[in-house]
Amino acid sequence: xxxxxxxxxxTKAGKTTLLAATSEAIKEKLVGNAYRITANAADETTxxxxxxxxxEYKTCMSGEDVFSTPQLRGTTETTDYKYTVxxxxxxxxxxxxxxxxxxxxxxxxxxxxxxxxVGPFIxxxxxxxxxxxxxxxxxxxxxxxxxxxxxxxxxxxxGEALDFGNVCxxxxxxxxxxxxxxxxxxxxxxxxxxxxxxxGGVEDKSxxxxxxxxxxxxxxxxxxxxxxxxxxxxxxxxxxxxxxELKRVKLVESPVGDxxxxxFQKRIGSGSKIKAKGAAEVFTAICHFELEKIARTLEMGVExxxxxxxxxxxxxxxxxxxxxxxxxxxSKKSLLQAMQKNECAYQAMAVLDKCSxxxxxxHRVYNRIGD
Numbered sequence: 001x002x003x004x005x006x007x008x009x010x011t012k013a014g015k016t017t018l019l020a021a022t023s024e025a026i027k028e029k030l031v032g033n034a035y036r037i038t039a040n041a042a043d044e045t046t047x048x049x050x051x052x053x054x055x056e057y058k059t060c061m062s063g064e065d066v067f068s069t070p071q072l073r074g075t076t077e078t079t080d081y082k083y084t085v086x087x088x089x090x091x092x093x094x095x096x097x098x099x100x101x102x103x104x105x106x107x108x109x110x111x112x113x114x115x116x117x118v119g120p121f122i123x124x125x126x127x128x129x130x131x132x133x134x135x136x137x138x139x140x141x142x143x144x145x146x147x148x149x150x151x152x153x154x155x156x157x158x159g160e161a162l163d164f165g166n167v168c169x170x171x172x173x174x175x176x177x178x179x180x181x182x183x184x185x186x187x188x189x190x191x192x193x194x195x196x197x198x199x200g201g202v203e204d205k206s207x208x209x210x211x212x213x214x215x216x217x218x219x220x221x222x223x224x225x226x227x228x229x230x231x232x233x234x235x236x237x238x239x240x241x242x243x244x245e246l247k248r249v250k251l252v253e254s255p256v257g258d259x260x261x262x263x264f265q266k267r268i269g270s271g272s273k274i275k276a277k278g279a280a281e282v283f284t285a286i287c288h289f290e291l292e293k294i295a296r297t298l299e300m301g302v303e304x305x306x307x308x309x310x311x312x313x314x315x316x317x318x319x320x321x322x323x324x325x326x327x328x329x330x331s332k333k334s335l336l337q338a339m340q341k342n343e344c345a346y347q348a349m350a351v352l353d354k355c356s357x358x359x360x361x362x363h364r365v366y367n368r369i370g371d
Contacts, residue, residue, distance in 0.1 A: 001345035002098040005286060006125035008118075008170045010163035011106030014131040014190045014240075018282065019081060019101060020053035021190070021240055025279035029356045035087070035310070037351050042082035042098060049081065049103075054274075065266045078104040078117045085352065087344040095344030099283075110166035122170065123177040127184040127286045130171070130217070134189035134209060134237070135262040136161050139249045141212035154251055157258040168220050175221075175231055182296075182369055184289040187213050187235040188282050191262070194246035198361055199239050199277040200267055210235055210364040218366050232289060233366040236282050236358060242275025243267055281363070284356040287349035294346075296370060297335050309343075310350035 009015050026039050041047035085097040102121045108114040122128060140158035143151040171185065195205040213235055223231060244264040252259045288302070291309075295302040339346055 001342040004100050004125040006122035006128040009131045018131045020050050021276040021279040022283050023050050026283045029280045039085045042084040046081040085348040087348050097345040097348040130187045132189040134192045157260050182230050182293050185233045190238045191240045192237040193239050199242050232369045235364045237362040238278040278362045280356045281358045284352045288353045306350045
C-alpha cells in the first residue's frame with residue numbers, strides 16, 4: 001500500500017531538513033515496539049540523501065557555539081524520496097506501508113516547471129505538508145505593521161523568503177483538484193527552539209507562532225463552508241536541533257537585495273545530540289488522519305479503531321463484527337474489502353499513530369473535518 005505526501009515551500013524553507021528530521025525521529029519511536037514494525041528508507045537515493053543531511057547537522061552541532069542557519073546542500077533537481085514501514089508476518093513475507101514524498105528546488109514554486117514536474121504528484125497526494133522556517137515567519141510577524149524603516153525592510157525580506165503568495169496558490173489548486181475528498185493540509189514550522197519551553201527552551205511563544213501561520217497562510221486561503229467539510233488544517237511544530245537557542249535574526253544586504261540570516265547559540269551543557277522534538281508527529285499525523293477517515297465511514301471512535309487494528313489478535317474479530325454491523329452498506333463494505341487486502345499496512349498506521357501522540361503545546365488544529 002502506498003501513500004503519496006506532497007510538499008510545497010520556497011527555496012531554503014526546510015523541505016529536506018524536515019524529511020531528514022522526520023525519518024530519524026520515526027525510527028527512534030519504533031525501536032522496541034511489540035509488533036516488531038520498522039521504518040527505513042526504501043531505496044538508495046532516499047537513504048543517501050537522509051544520511052548526508054544528518055551528517056551536515058552533526059557537523060554543525062560539533063562546531064562553534066554560535067552559528068548561522070545551516071544551509072544544507074541545496075536541492076538541485078526534483079527527487080522522489082520513499083520510506084517503507086515493514087510489518088513482519090508470521091509464516092509469510094513481510095508486508096509494507098510505503099510513503100512517497102517528492103522534493104524539488106524551491107525556486108520552481110510559481111513557475112511553469114513546477115506545474116509540470118511537481119504539480120501532478122501534489123494533486124494526487126492524500127496530504128500536503130508546508131514546511132516553514134519559524135525564525136523567518138516570526139520575523140515577519142514581529143515586523144508586520146510596524147512603522148519603522150528597519151522593520152519594513154525586515155518584513156519585506158521575510159515575505160520574499162517565505163514566498164507565501166505562490167505557496168498559497170499551490171495550496172488552493174490542490175484543494176480545488178481534490179474537491180469533495182477528505183484531505184489533510186499540514187503546516188510544519190521548523191527550527192522552533194525559541195518559541196517553546198518543552199525541550200530545554202525558556203519561553204513559550206507558541207500562540208504567537210500559530211497565529212502567524214493563521215494570518216499569513218490560512219486566512220488568505222478563504223476556505224468556503226463546503227471546503228471546510230473536507231479539508232482538515234493542522235500545524236505541527238518541530239525543533240530541528242533541540243539543543244540550541246535562537247540568538248538573533250539579522251538583516252543582511254546582498255547584491256540581490258535584503259536577506260535574513262539567523263544565528264543560533266548552543267545551550268550550555270546540552271551536548272551535541274540532536275533532539276528534534278515534534279518531528280515524528282509530522283509523519284504519524286498522516287496515519288492518524290487516514291484512520292480518522294475510516295472511523296468516520298464506519299461510524300466508530302478512532303481510538304477504538306486504532307487499538308483494534310494495532311493488535312493482531314483482534315483482526316479476525318473486528319472484520320467479522322464490522323461486517324455483521326454494516327454488511328448491507330456498499331460504501332462500508334468496499335472500505336472493509338480494501339482494508340482486508342492491506343490489513344498489515346493499516347496495522348502499521350495504527351502502531352505509528354499509537355506510538356507517537358502529538359503534544360497539545362506543539363499541535364494546533366485550525367479546521368477539523370466533522371466538527
